[in-house]
Amino acid sequence: MSSIPAQTASAITVPVPLGDRAYDILVGRGLIEAAGARIAALGARAAALVTDEHVGPLYAQALSRSLAANGLRTAVITLPPGEATKSYAGLERVCDAVLEAKIERGDLVVALGGGVIGDLAGFAAAVVRRGVRFVQVPTTLLSQVDSSVGGKTGINSRHGKNLVGAFHQPSLVLADTSLLDTLPAREMRAGYAEVAKYGLIDDARFFAWCEGNWTGIFDGGPERDEAVAQSCRAKAAVVVRDEHETGDRALLNLGHTFGHALERITRYDSTRLVHGEGVAIGLTLAFRFSAALGLCPLSDAERVEAHLKSVGLPTRLSHVPGGCGTVDELLDAMTQDKKVKGGSLTFILARGIGQSFIAPGVEAEKVRAFLTSEIDAT
The missing domain is CATH 1.20.1090.10 (Dehydroquinate synthase-like - alpha domain)
Structure with missing residues (x-):
């Protein structure tokens, strides 16, 4: 095992060196407080913030305000929680909402939630306007260590899980470990x-x-x-x-x-x-x-x-x-x-x-x- 770094006051940065699709994963407590500035640094003018009815009431308003304070026009898209949302109907709903928010190819989709939201929002970002950038803000342990990293996005079919999707790498992953304090x-x-x-x-x-x-x-x-x-x-x-x-x-x-x-x-x-x-x-x-x-x-x-x-x-x-x-x-x-x-x-x-x-x-x-x-x- 490579040595596990000691805890520091700043975030731990894990680079994902994929050439022109390279990005950083930032890991640490309290990252969501400065998320607006970090996301705005990617150069977008607008963001569609995709979340669910469990996570949204906890963090969406604060993140939306942070994005707006850093100059990003922001729309919030809130979906029902649960695996059933990762469906054709859910994809249609997110894509339409992203288009209604006038998100352009240089703008961002921000996924605030667990694996369902990350997979669904990432797939929508992959196909809307043939691809817009997106940011992962995973809020569960599972999504922080797995689904938010690597660019696998998608939805479920009646034939099985994750059978419809695309590889679409995020531009940034913010893994705020303090968000796990309230996780069941x-x-x-x-x-x-x-x-x-x-x-x-x-x-x-x-x-x-x-x-x-x-x-x-x-x-x-x-x-x-x-x-x-x-x-x-x-x-x-x-x-x-x-x-x-x-x-x-x-x-x-x-x-x-x-x-x-x-x-x-x-x-x-x-x-x-x-x-x-x-x-x-x-x-x-x-x-x-x-x-x-x-x-x-x-x-x-x-x-x-x-x-x-x-x-x-x-x-x-x-x-x-x-x-x-x-x-x-x-x-x-x-x-x-x-x-x-x-x-x-x-x-x-x-x-x-x-x-x-x-x-x-x-x-x-x-x-x-x-x-x-x-x-x-x-």
Whole structure:
């Protein structure tokens, strides 16, 4: 693991060097207070601020005033909260509102919210006027360490999650970690699954650091800024190597083939399962599947499960409220995964903690046998 920087009074800057699409991720407490000046420095004349009915009442007015005080004409677009908003109807609503606000190609769309708002607003920015710039102001742990970074934007289809979208890099990401102070405990836990994921992919030392420091992340100590910055640094490094997910960027989907299938089966009903909970179950299943295939020590799979359980995350199919569906339903949901090629399933598997790899062409019958054993064990 690259060394985690000590906490400083200023924001931690994580650069994403992508040539003419390069941008910075700023991580720290209180960043939203100076957001207007930082965003105005990008040179736009106007901004469409996209948020939802949960986040908007907390932060939209202050951010809008800050933008206006720094010379940006600002319109606020407020949407219903929840995964159902990330839809064709939601996209149409945002695009029309951005156009009504007379946002030009040199202007900005500002996404203020969690992953749903970031993905939706970013996709709208990608397609309105064939592309306008946008800024991410993520307000959940999950969006700060994952969805706000890397330029993957999109919406859900009835066929599956994130199947309609575009790669469109932001111009700036402001990860104000103080915004997480009011985040519900369930949402913090869900976001933490993505933090742990970075250690499980290729950084065993970071995973061990998480095991020893996770309470500080939840309590809002300096560990929180360090964890967010390290997660962003890890993701940025992968994005720079593989911006359009043609190679090892797929490693970032560790746990997601199982997790996305569970989200589809629960119909994206957040009362039953949120994304990070699906990922937590998926991470455990990926390691248990790796162990079942003889690739990974069972002790590593048990260690992953033990840590996620200690945080309060679900780790088994039996932990899905209302059931996880049948084996056939799970397999059908997996076939809609974006990593499917030529009808063959691609998984991210592991040889141990910090030793994940892309496994194309996994035989469906091996997956079926594993899922059957997992369901039978409940």
